[in-house]
Amino acid sequence: MTSTQFRALWLEFHERVRVERDQLNRLDAAIGDADHGTNLDRGLQKVAACAADTTDHLAATCRQVGTVLLSTVGGASGALWGSALLRAAGALPDSDTCDTAAALAALGQGVSAIQARGHAELGDKTMLDVWLPSLEDLDRRLSAGAACGEAVAATAGRAAVLAQDTAPLQARRGRAAYLGPRSVGHVDPGSVSTALFWQALATVLARS
Amino acid sequence: MTSTQFRALWLEFHERVRVERDQLNRLDAAIGDADHGTNLDRGLQKVAACAADTTDHLAATCRQVGTVLLSTVGGASGALWGSALLRAAGALPDSDTCDTAAALAALGQGVSAIQARGHAELGDKTMLDVWLPSLEDLDRRLSAGAACGEAVAATAGRAAVLAQDTAPLQARRGRAAYLGPRSVGHVDPGSVSTALFWQALATVLARS
Amino acid sequence: MKKVVNRVEDVVDEALEGFVAAFPQYLRRVAGTKVLTRARPKAEGLVGLVSGGGSGHEPAHGGYVGYGMLDAAVAGEVFTSPTPDQVLAGIRAASRGAGVLLIIKNYTGDVMNFEIAQEMAESEGIAVQSVVVNDDVAVDGSLYTTGRRGIAGTVFVHKAAGAAAQRGATLDEVRAAAEAAIAQVRSMGFAIAPCTVPAAGQPTFTLGEDEMELGIGIHGEPGTERRPVAPADELADVILGRLSEDLGLTEGCRLAAMVNGMGATPLLELAILARRTRQWAESAGHQLEAVWLGEFMTSLEMAGASISLVRLDDPLADLLAAPADTPALRQGVKHD
Amino acid sequence: MKKVVNRVEDVVDEALEGFVAAFPQYLRRVAGTKVLTRARPKAEGLVGLVSGGGSGHEPAHGGYVGYGMLDAAVAGEVFTSPTPDQVLAGIRAASRGAGVLLIIKNYTGDVMNFEIAQEMAESEGIAVQSVVVNDDVAVDGSLYTTGRRGIAGTVFVHKAAGAAAQRGATLDEVRAAAEAAIAQVRSMGFAIAPCTVPAAGQPTFTLGEDEMELGIGIHGEPGTERRPVAPADELADVILGRLSEDLGLTEGCRLAAMVNGMGATPLLELAILARRTRQWAESAGHQLEAVWLGEFMTSLEMAGASISLVRLDDPLADLLAAPADTPALRQGVKHD
Ligand SMILES: Nc1ncnc2c1ncn2[C@@H]1O[C@H](COP(=O)(O)OP(=O)(O)O)[C@@H](O)[C@H]1O
Ligand SMILES: Nc1ncnc2c1ncn2[C@@H]1O[C@H](COP(=O)(O)OP(=O)(O)O)[C@@H](O)[C@H]1O
Numbered sequence A, B: 001m002t003s004t005q006f007r008a009l010w011l012e013f014h015e016r017v018r019v020e021r022d023q024l025n026r027l028d029a030a031i032g033d034a035d036h037g038t039n040l041d042r043g044l045q046k047v048a049a050c051a052a053d054t055t056d057h058l059a060a061t062c063r064q065v066g067t068v069l070l071s072t073v074g075g076a077s078g079a080l081w082g083s084a085l086l087r088a089a090g091a092l093p094d095s096d097t098c099d100t101a102a103a104l105a106a107l108g109q110g111v112s113a114i115q116a117r118g119h120a121e122l123g124d125k126t127m128l129d130v131w132l133p134s135l136e137d138l139d140r141r142l143s144a145g146a147a148c149g150e151a152v153a154a155t156a157g158r159a160a161v162l163a164q165d166t167a168p169l170q171a172r173r174g175r176a177a178y179l180g181p182r183s184v185g186h187v188d189p190g191s192v193s194t195a196l197f198w199q200a201l202a203t204v205l206a207r208s
Numbered sequence C, D: 001m002k003k004v005v006n007r008v009e010d011v012v013d014e015a016l017e018g019f020v021a022a023f024p025q026y027l028r029r030v031a032g033t034k035v036l037t038r039a040r041p042k043a044e045g046l047v048g049l050v051s052g053g054g055s056g057h058e059p060a061h062g063g064y065v066g067y068g069m070l071d072a073a074v075a076g077e078v079f080t081s082p083t084p085d086q087v088l089a090g091i092r093a094a095s096r097g098a099g100v101l102l103i104i105k106n107y108t109g110d111v112m113n114f115e116i117a118q119e120m121a122e123s124e125g126i127a128v129q130s131v132v133v134n135d136d137v138a139v140d141g142s143l144y145t146t147g148r149r150g151i152a153g154t155v156f157v158h159k160a161a162g163a164a165a166q167r168g169a170t171l172d173e174v175r176a177a178a179e180a181a182i183a184q185v186r187s188m189g190f191a192i193a194p195c196t197v198p199a200a201g202q203p204t205f206t207l208g209e210d211e212m213e214l215g216i217g218i219h220g221e222p223g224t225e226r227r228p229v230a231p232a233d234e235l236a237d238v239i240l241g242r243l244s245e246d247l248g249l250t251e252g253c254r255l256a257a258m259v260n261g262m263g264a265t266p267l268l269e270l271a272i273l274a275r276r277t278r279q280w281a282e283s284a285g286h287q288l289e290a291v292w293l294g295e296f297m298t299s300l301e302m303a304g305a306s307i308s309l310v311r312l313d314d315p316l317a318d319l320l321a322a323p324a325d326t327p328a329l330r331q332g333v334k335h336d
């Protein structure tokens, strides 16, 4: 991945969140507080604006994205995405490009940061229910020899399914947990936005 | 009029107000504060309850009705009806019965009290727009030799028309005055309840 | 209609009990009445202050009973002026031998019922004077023989007269302080959603999704004008312009303002009006010495607000800044 | 959606400006942030207190900044926890050299963002401790790993910790005072109508004409249970029963209560809940030493209320009764 692709990834992610903003809010209204779309959109708008005038290397750009998300998104998702990006930056090189292994390592580090900060586990009906299995899915495909772009595209498709699969779960972390059994039957908004991230990544990789 | 009839009059008036309560509130909602029906109903309910256990003469009963209305109706109509009844009591004898002239005089005194307390004039879109012309109407009929019961029945019919005739007026007294031109096109609630009083009087006189 | 009530007929009675239950250090109820009076009455020889009106305006009026403000508040049914016997009970409770001032909002019902009570109290030998508050500029007083309504600016009058009375002013002086405040206070309100009187069960009016009422009173009634909804700053500007014009403000006036919520409008939104009020004062070269921001005189759960301005001189500024200790208005906290 | 706002994106910013415009004697804004801090900072060497959370809960949290309560309040977007950089600015503003206590309501977002800020502040050499308020009994903490939410009872914690800090307690002592309050406070709320987040434009849920939500939080979210609307006394009884059971109250406890409006419920109706709360306390043989009645922590224009109980001992009763002088909570007025 190049730093240009990395920046494009955030523009693309923002675009998808912008389009799905009201839908993400609606999902959050059902089991949360109706702000997930607004939160991410606000933060990503700022990230997109910053990305436009930066030419930094990968690690610095990633750190900047993390800092911006941390200071503009707010809520649970802001702390989690921010922590993830700041941690991921540590796994990226101070250069304009990195190989698939480094990119994968950064992704893995980011997800560990989400786990460390939020203490959620698989099945708690949070974004981790997309992150953890989709990372595994990608790993499997790459190990099986798939090309990077194709593997990510396939994982992105899987992520969308995983997001929908959160519906039958009862939330045990985040705001939705307070609804107890009433959280069952609704899709987790943070999982849906995570799937949007995967799609954005797939789109950007497909372009080059 | 006998004191028994006088007491029956208030039971009958209460019954009519009770039935029209919500309608009176609705009329008051349009140009006032939606309480005229509730106010009168509350007061008349108390009057009816008191009337049940009293055997006083006319003047005392009328004074009691006035006191009860004054202390239970509230709002503009409470002060006006209360003042009217207290003044009317002064024109009634300390006996069980009075002739038509005395009854008419008491009615006239009551209406003067409404004018003195409220400073309204004909055409201001208040209950006086029923009281003043209907008193004149009754006077005319009696002078022309009509029997008391028939005259009151006819006046009661006229009062209902007079109440509806307040619709085109612009209010200059009471709460509706604050709406200025927007008060035009709505019937005055206090005029409608006054017409109900006339109908109650006609009903009671028709019974004997 | 959904309300947090038991039986609709008991709302006022139970709420009065509730105020005493919550504020026993401030309030007592005069037995058998709808009158709230001070738990610790002021000293003998001080002028008593009575106000009141229909219920549904909470914290008005019981919330202002206490040190430096009212001595008794008389509650009517919801939006219905109290009856003369109740006002009389309030006068009796407030009387400490130096006379009683009635602060009446200008509504036909209130004026007449308080007037009758005043006559009754005078016949009992209590010296009573009264003032009528008519701060609502939405109603052009010259057009209607009833004059203007009294709305939220009334609380400034309670405060000014209350401070004067607490300091030992005579009945004439307290009345003069109240009249001086009335002469300088103007208000105007708007609604974006109506309220429902419990006993009526229906909203007092209906508004389209893009409509609002400008020039409302405090009894759930429609305003003087229906218009499309507007941004907060525009609303504030319209109202402040009207108040300023009516007060005849020239540059460099000393002012206090009140941004008063009608019931359902979040403080978050009221604060936006307060912001604009200060911006307006600054750009007009006025000295805004105090802003009262909150719910002071409501219309049940109506959504909307009113803004009041009062032009200050030294005595009035001083009375408004004096300590007060009541359920709803407290100032002058002693720091260690 | 009808709101008294200008641009939806500017609501929080303009409201913060408005609070400072209305309460310049109490509040300053830390430039470039969403932090409100004391206009007259407490003396050097006293422990600083920081709280905050999403906006839309006004008067929380800026309304509690002042003498005897908070030193800084950090505002997020509506119902969205503030970001760590903002919390850090609040910590810096509140720091007077004796350390800073964070009072956090237990929501994943709040806890994480405050936690990150705490790490940042500590790396700057500021001693920071934090407490997490989890007073909401509607959520059975044992079932969910997140524990219970923090709701209106948090204001009791602000008050107790604020009084301790104002009196010169050390950071450990202030934290202990806050924890002692947290251990004794329980709350539960209900809604009869939802609210609308300005940026979302849609009500957070819809209710039938006869439905209500029991066990709501303060972010417009649905409750733990939907049920038919009930009379006020029945609602109070259900909630008080839950609070009492959860606190394990036996006869003759010393208590303070809060009846907190969610935004659109008239004080007239809240008073009816206060009445029942005192009746309940009396019939259960408890000593209800204080009732806080009003809007302390709201959910925009949601209609409904919460009731909180706090079990008192001498130290806690004393801290809750200590003077406070803030925009929204004042007690200890000096009488002449
Ligand atoms: N502890 C947690 N670990 C991982 N993800 C979480 C956790 N708590 C919440 N989330 C995610 O955050 C999403 C909600 O984000 P958002 O609505 O922006 O914040 P908030 O819940 O503070 O309003 C949830 O849908 C869920 O996917
Ligand atoms: N000054 C007045 N003189 C005569 N009648 C009046 C006056 N003011 C009001 N009214 C009558 O009182 C009626 C309103 O009564 P009500 O609704 O019970 O009291 P309020 O206006 O105080 O709510 C009006 O419809 C009108 O007929």
Ligand SMILES: [Mg+2]
Pocket (backbone or CB within 6 Å): A028, A032, A033, A034, A035, A036, A075, A175
């Ligand atoms: Mg959310």
Ligand SMILES: [Mg+2]
Pocket (backbone or CB within 6 Å): B028, B032, B033, B034, B035, B036, B075, B175
């Ligand atoms: Mg009326």
Ligand SMILES: [Mg+2]
Pocket (backbone or CB within 6 Å): B033, B035, B075, B076, C054, C079, C080, C081, C109
């Ligand atoms: Mg009325």
Ligand SMILES: [Mg+2]
Pocket (backbone or CB within 6 Å): A033, A035, A075, A076, D079, D080, D081, D109
């Ligand atoms: Mg949120």
